[in-house]
Amino acid sequence: MINIVLDVMAGDEGVEANINGALASLDGTFTVFLVGDENVIQHQISQKKNKFPESIKIIHAESSISMDAKIAEFRSDRSSSIYHGLKQINEHKADAFISIGNSGAIFANALKVLGRMPGISRPGFAIPIPSINGTRILIDGGANADSKTENYLHFALLGAQYYQSVFKKINPKIGLLSIGSESTKGNQLTLEAYKLLEIHCPNFIGNVEGTDLTNALDVDVVVTDGFTGNIALKSIEGLAELIKANLLKESQSSLISKIGLLLLKPSIKKIYKRLDYRQYGAVPLLGVNGLVYVGHGRSDSSAVENAINAAVQSVRNDLFSSLEQSIVSTSNN
CATH class of the missing domain: 3.40.718.10 (Isopropylmalate Dehydrogenase)
Incomplete structure (x- = not known):
């Protein structure tokens, strides 16, 4: 039992x-x-x-x-x-x-x-993030405000195995959150982490940017430090709340808007559900x-x-x- x-x-x-x-x-x-x-x-x-x-x-x-x-x-x-x-x-x-x-x-x-x-070396929170093509994982989502290079590698390994176990995808693709997609972009820590992930993670695709967290890019696990990860997560949550509030506000602006909202209601409910943290329940400390x-x-x-x-x-x-x-x-x- x-x-x-x-x-x-x-x-x-x-x-x-x-x-x-x-x-x-x-x-x-x-x-x-x-x-x-x-x-x-x-x-x-x-x-x-x-x-x-x-x-x-x-x-x-x-x-x-x-x-x-x-x-x-x-x-x-x-x-x-x-x-x-x-x-x-x-x-x-x-x-x-x-x-x-x-x-x-x-x-x-x-x-x-x-x-x-x-x-x-350090555990991390693995946070599910809805994207255009499904769900990806952000790790670390806030357990460690300060990280070392080896922490990034361990986050990548833990996140990839968790993704494979939960989402049933063999060899999930790993990306490193940075300020540009080029390998030369980032601070000293992310530049060093890039080299480490490139050596030890065969499915490492390189740097990903903030916009890639939710877009159609083919990446499953996004690796970052807890400080950056938590800010990114809260920004996504805030944007979701903004979209919900604006949809509700605009739907009340005219009769046409109200009719349009009524027609779109089933689709909007599906979107809300994907953005709702309650669907995931809780996140693992890996x-x-x-x-x-x-x-x-x-x-x-x-x-x-x-x-x-x-x-x-x-x-x-x-x-x-x-x-x-x-x-x-x-x-x-």
Whole structure:
């Protein structure tokens, strides 16, 4: 039986959204361990179910880490729901951990409790980005503000293996985010990273620009440092919100616009769905010794449900073993 650990104390929507998402995900093929205040969890479930679900277990945690907590506040905290949840992975009592909480706290605790995969210098967030031709991965999406050359190589290897496992594409193509497509463009770090990726990644296609993140370019995994990656990600999210707002505003400007919107509504709904972070549920922190997923702070029950399903699928696909093997294979070459 697959065991998934969910930190129910995290996220802007609170405990109820996390529990609703967990209950909606259950299909009898896996168990969800809810980590948090046991009394609160019991009360929430009793209001929704006459009988306590067999596929739900509770792990009590005395505290939770707020979204705006500073690193000094959680560095040595061993009472939090994040820490207790990650311990289940470390002690091989569960297969994957999910939290909609403070990404910095999850990153720091994952390093402390699980450690890095052998051969990995720094873990990174792998973020799915919708493009004209499908979905591609951006890594690192914000785990590391500062990166070294070798981090870029490890991001590329982890991202490519994750893409292959999740999207079922053999030998996905890798690009390096820079300020121009030419190999001579970029700062000193990206120039050095280019040379390293060119040597160790047979499917490296070279530099890609910011516009290539969502266009029709044939690239699957885009590699960058966490600082740049997070800015790029937030810019895409902001642009998506702008498009949605303008569509709504313009649709109200005239009768013709309203009719046009009505005719286009099915297509627009499909576009909105592709741009909706809730469809992906949560993103993996690749490079730690276990499967760790981090969700958007605004995640609702639907996003939580999708996060659990994504984690379950990764366990079934034996994602962690494939990640390990990809690093070992490169190290031996």
